[in-house]
Amino acid sequence: MLEVIQDNWDLLRHGFVGTLKLTVVCGIASLLLGTLIAACRVSPVPPLRWFGAAYVNLFRNTPLTLIFFAVALGFPKLRFNFSFFQFAVIALSTYTAAFICEAIRSGINTVPIGQAEAARSLGMSFTQTLSQIVLPQAGRAAVPPIGSLLIAMVRNSAIASAFNTTELMGTSSTMIENGYKSLWVLVWIAIGYLIITLTMSALLAALEKKLAVVR
Amino acid sequence: MSREASVLFDVPGPKARRRNLIIGVVGTLALAGFLVFVIMRFEDTGQFESAKWDPFQYTGVQQFIFDGLKATLKAFALAAVFSIVLGAFLAAGRLSDHKIVRWAATTFVTFFRAMPLLVLIFMLYLVPASQGWWKWEPMWPLVVGLTIYNGTVQAENIRAGILAVPKGQSEAAYALGMRKTQVMTMILVPQGIRTMLPTIISQIVVTLKDTSLGFLITYPELLAAAKLIGGYQDYHMPFIPVTIIVGAIYVAMCMILSAFATWLERRLRTSRKGKPIAVEPRAVAPALDGAGV
Numbered sequence: 001m002l003e004v005i006q007d008n009w010d011l012l013r014h015g016f017v018g019t020l021k022l023t024v025v026c027g028i029a030s031l032l033l034g035t036l037i038a039a040c041r042v043s044p045v046p047p048l049r050w051f052g053a054a055y056v057n058l059f060r061n062t063p064l065t066l067i068f069f070a071v072a073l074g075f076p077k078l079r080f081n082f083s084f085f086q087f088a089v090i091a092l093s094t095y096t097a098a099f100i101c102e103a104i105r106s107g108i109n110t111v112p113i114g115q116a117e118a119a120r121s122l123g124m125s126f127t128q129t130l131s132q133i134v135l136p137q138a139g140r141a142a143v144p145p146i147g148s149l150l151i152a153m154v155r156n157s158a159i160a161s162a163f164n165t166t167e168l169m170g171t172s173s174t175m176i177e178n179g180y181k182s183l184w185v186l187v188w189i190a191i192g193y194l195i196i197t198l199t200m201s202a203l204l205a206a207l208e209k210k211l212a213v214v215r
Numbered sequence: 216m217s218r219e220a221s222v223l224f225d226v227p228g229p230k231a232r233r234r235n236l237i238i239g240v241v242g243t244l245a246l247a248g249f250l251v252f253v254i255m256r257f258e259d260t261g262q263f264e265s266a267k268w269d270p271f272q273y274t275g276v277q278q279f280i281f282d283g284l285k286a287t288l289k290a291f292a293l294a295a296v297f298s299i300v301l302g303a304f305l306a307a308g309r310l311s312d313h314k315i316v317r318w319a320a321t322t323f324v325t326f327f328r329a330m331p332l333l334v335l336i337f338m339l340y341l342v343p344a345s346q347g348w349w350k351w352e353p354m355w356p357l358v359v360g361l362t363i364y365n366g367t368v369q370a371e372n373i374r375a376g377i378l379a380v381p382k383g384q385s386e387a388a389y390a391l392g393m394r395k396t397q398v399m400t401m402i403l404v405p406q407g408i409r410t411m412l413p414t415i416i417s418q419i420v421v422t423l424k425d426t427s428l429g430f431l432i433t434y435p436e437l438l439a440a441a442k443l444i445g446g447y448q449d450y451h452m453p454f455i456p457v458t459i460i461v462g463a464i465y466v467a468m469c470m471i472l473s474a475f476a477t478w479l480e481r482r483l484r485t486s487r488k489g490k491p492i493a494v495e496p497r498a499v500a501p502a503l504d505g506a507g508v
Contacts, residue, residue: 043238045235045238045242047239051242061424061466061470062465062469063424063465063469065427066461066465073445074454074455074458077262077454079256113221126225134222158332159431169331172337181345182337183338183342183345190330190334193330201329
């Protein structure tokens with residue numbers, strides 16, 4: 001049991017760092033893309049709204065494995081050449097962005113319209129209303145679901161192992177080929193993921209506590 | 216959705232309307248330009264050649280895709296049913312009056328929700344064979360893995376639905392002399408089911424999407440069929456066409472189910488027999504949620 005981690009420390013650490021890297025890069029990319037699409041979805045311009053709705057409906061109803069499949073195996077055939085890591089980032093963040101968009105949008109929907117009306121009747125400008133009244137409240141409502149989505153993204157990132165990306169789950173095949181018991185290999189990998197996800201949920205809980213306001 | 220009044224912006228005046236029109240036209244052009252670029256690339260790499268699309272007229276190829284679809288739906292049906300059954304048991308465990316049962320159910324739910332589903336499926340796929348415990352076809356690790364993971368999520372959905380029933384309901388039932396089981400089956404579940412049904416169906420969509428993980432453990436489902444057809448030399452390797460076809464099948468299936476969930480939610484909300492109770496999402500779901508992903 002312990003020899004798995006003793007003998008393969010470097011390999012496991014390498015995979016663990018790979019998963020962390022994937023988490024950070026995809027997290028940032030999907031937050032940016034999700035915000036952009038959410039902005040489209042709630043904008044006053046109909047074509048952008050349609051685009052946002054179409055994107056969300058399409059990607060929420062597509063299996064992530066299929067997206068990985070299409071990106072990692074299909075893109076080279078269309079002469080879009082990137083590294084495997086970049087493929088994984090593209091697949092994972094386009095998928096997660098659709099969910100982040102919905103979390104942001106429902107966060108905005110939780111702000112009562114009276115808030116904006118009150119701000120406007122106080123003479124606040126559009127920018128002031130948005131930055132001081134609406135978005136702070138919407139952001140507070142959107143943080144918990146976005147946090148859960150990012151944790152789900154870490155778990156989903158294991159799929160990248162099947163498409164040649166260096167990450168935690170991918171190290172299992174090397175170790176099993178080298179004759180280690182698959183049971184213990186996978187137990188250690190599961191522990192690796194649990195370390196990341198449980199840390200993230202602890203951070204999220206702390207953040208929520210900090211943001212909580214008594215109403 | 217009415218856009219007349221929004222928290223984000225005022226009703227647009229003549230100037231803003233003109234600006235919105237310009238943004239709309241520019242945005243549409245940019246998207247159209249991107250689309251044209253992608254289509255050109257498809258054309259350049261010969262994805263529209265008839266040789267690549269002809270194979271899909273062969274009954275053999277159609278049958279092959281259909282077999283993949285059947286395998287996907289089989290795993291999906293089994294996993295969906297089992298996960299709801301497991302979810303009901305786990306929810307009952309989490310709502311139990313006995314501390315040990317509650318604790319055991321909570322540990323089970325927390326653990327399996329935090330673990331990547333893929334790791335779980337690989338454990339079920341590799342470990343029994345390598346330890347010499349038992350042998351099973353790749354469908355069963357997939358079904359069992361999906362059942363365990365989605366069961367824990369369904370348990371939370373069911374529990375949330377039951378907890379959303381006002382306390383007065385169960386108090387009144389106890390006051391009438393009903394037993395615990397009677398309160399649950401005759402009062403709480405029938406009322407809670409209206410709140411939980413839409414979320415349960417949304418999670419079933421996730422179950423359907425996750426059956427594609429079977430591809431990674433060599434279960435011959437839709438995606439595996441796509442890969443095999445896409446690599447066929449005799450058919451000029453129609454990888455992109457087959458991905459488009461299989462992707463359309465997946466998206467269509469999931470969209471139908473999602474639309475059903477939305478329709479059901481709206482119907483239950485506007486039903487004449489009173490409204491289901493709104494669930495407080497954060498009240499029950501721990502931070503490891505991410506349901507629907």
